[in-house]
Amino acid sequence: MAAFTLKINSQNHQVDVDPNTPLLWAIRDNVGLTGTKYGCGVAQCGACTVYVDGQTVRSCSLPVSAIGRKEITTIEGLNSKEGAAVQKAWVALDVPQCGYCQSGQIMSAAALLGLNPKPTDRDIDLAMNGNICRCAAYVRIRAAIHGAAKSLEG
């Protein structure tokens, strides 16, 4: 066990955990933010996607000891304009079915729009194919990303 200070959504949180603990479980079990989900534990499904210093990472496969002072953003702290546009588009198109993967989908989609404000279908495929949706709500995920991009144009 070791003590770590994690800066999550601009707030410092002290956690005392095994250094190998994946960031996902520190966020969920120790800090108590549950919007970030566990789906596979092996960086296959993307349900655990968070930002570390603005980059999307699979928090299930990143040990707490590797974080240092880097800033972590979870779905609860997503406050970029791209994030807001994506969330609005998600609701407008009723994208979620079971909803369990959607935090990860939204984190990936907002990151995509931050880098590429007008993604093509191909860009969406490349940016989003690490996020599995077992309900296969992919038609609406794609449409909502285009919708969010459009809303950001104005």
Add this chain to the structure above:
Amino acid sequence: MTVHDTAFSRRSILKVGAGLAIGVYIARGGKALAQTPPAAADVNIAPNTFLIIKPDDTVTVLCKHIEFGQGPFTGMATLVAEELDADWSQMRADHAPSNPVLYKNLLFGVQGTGGSSAIANSYEQMRKVGAAARAMLVSAAADEWKVPASEITVENGVIKHRSGKEGRFGAFAEKAMRQPVPADPKLKDPSTFKLIGKEGVVKRLDSAIKSNGSAQYTLDINDPDTLTALIARSPRFGGTVASFDAAAALAVPGVVDVKQVPNGVAVYAKGFWPAKTARDLLKITWNDSKAESRGTPQLLTEFRTLSKAPGKTVKQEGDVDAAIAKGGRLVEAEYVFPYLAHAPMEPLNAFMKWEGDTASARFGSQFPTPDHAAIAKVLGIGIDKVHLQTILAGGSFGRRAQQSTHVALELAEVVKAAGPGKPVKLVWTREDDMRGGYYRPFGIHRMRGVVRDGKIEAWSDTIVGQSIMKGSAFEAITFKDGLDSTAYEGSHDIPYEVPNFKCDLHQVDVGIPVLWWRSVGHTHTGYAVEAFVDELLQAAGQDPVEGRLAMMGKSPRHAGVLNAVAALADWKGAKIQSGRARGVAVVESFGTYVAQVVELSMGEEGPIVHQVWCAVDCGVAVNPDIIRAQMEGGIGFGLGHILYAEQTVDEGRPVAGNFDAYRSLRINEMPKIDVTIVASTEKPTGVGEPGVPPIGPAVANAMAKLGLARPRQLPIVQGAST
């Protein structure tokens, strides 16, 4: 057994307890008001009913069906709001607790979700709830305003009198509760519907919470002092613990306890990671004397041998053997279907706190009534001492509907072993979930058909498979003549007129637990029937659409969706151009008719499906956008599995443990989808499952038009991994 067999009953729907009218349950500041305080047992068993109208004008519908994406929150609320004349913006939904009387599925007789039945069984019931509440609000307003109720109208959540008086529901809610509950409230004529079947007026009630991380699933339960429990289960199906050494596991910081439970060894820890770390350190010797030792290669050999002789006859018309003997073109096909895991995004889990004489459980229970009874039995307390609250689940596809109640039993055993006063969250890892069995059964269809003079003269289908229902409470209603009807549903009742027909089944016992998987028997019968009829039509030189239609004289709704999808896709034959071809399939399941056309080309690895057109007839379409969403999702779910998914078993041990070996469809593989809903006044049927079956055979049939064989062994891409 149909919805119409169950008369609207005041007791079961609008009243509970002795003389306690809580049909319209009024809450003020979140606290329930009732004419008389409910008895303790009532609080436990039936705290409320279907509707809560609060002073803030919100109307919360308590949904007796679990919401895991298929849309019952929105669906039930639509039915209530329609008859209540509520404004959609005031509608809310939440899960009803477990109560086998109040919240039973009218098709099952117990509380449960499955068989695409949520809307089908609730259509009248929920409308009557809304109509009754409306009548009570009107009556309350009439009293208050001292005017005849007949002069009062309700529109978009506003109660009005021609004198100009008006008020909202919240203001009359408390008074409405004291009005008599109408025994048989009048329902609207469908021509006056404002919400049911209308486009753009109803939005899902759960989209916002599922877009900001606030939706609460079982994994998110974090009550104070909750212990996370993981169980080490036998690697082989049917193995048991011979002995174990927990010393290393107990030494892991955060680990609280290790206990043997009936199906393995449970580790209790403060959080998932210490529990998982400790579980990996357990040293367990398994007793495999009663375990399944066969694997899928052995089963394939056994099943294949069996399939070469007729099984027990399910249905026979004419004489298939005589028709074959008469000559013509004999076409034969063997289709092999793998075990499939449901692999919902949220692996299985459950939470409970046991206080010794009472218990409170929360999880995504798809069959609350049997789960509730199972928990009470293990804990040795009355059902009335156990509170079970269903909550959102991250998918299911059938996995959380357990006739065996195995998760509820496991939860109760783990909680019991931990001792009273300790809240426990039982968590399955992805690998536990993938290797935990309860798969779509492995099986074979051996087909024979004869085409003579351009017509299909004979059809025979010998099925070899494992029963889903055997030994369960559902055996009584699903077995016919000793055979599990869900193993052949869709195969014995094909929509095509064929003069000589036979369907028979070898029902085989295997020690690998199986379960219904989104669309149940139709997952394989839909493929076998629709791939084979296409092959026969090809042999007969007929167009896949025209040829099917010509044999559908007695299947007008099949023909209806087939015509609709042909029009939507502008079907002009299989249309081979620039490496692309089209295929079609039509399957009825759970009373809903779905036809799909796919357009695909072949990539290096396998088919690339570019577009799918889909026509669905589900009777009255209550929520058109949810119907479209379920068709889209059903197509994607079906496509991913037909292309890539297979759980193999090696000497009793399931092999694939995660999405690297059990490949899931990803966004880059999702086709464009156009859905049309066929207008209908038939009673509504479900849409959660029926989108799944046609996609596989439609893909196979398109492949055939590219000169490839229709895949005989699924998945289409063998050995797929990511």
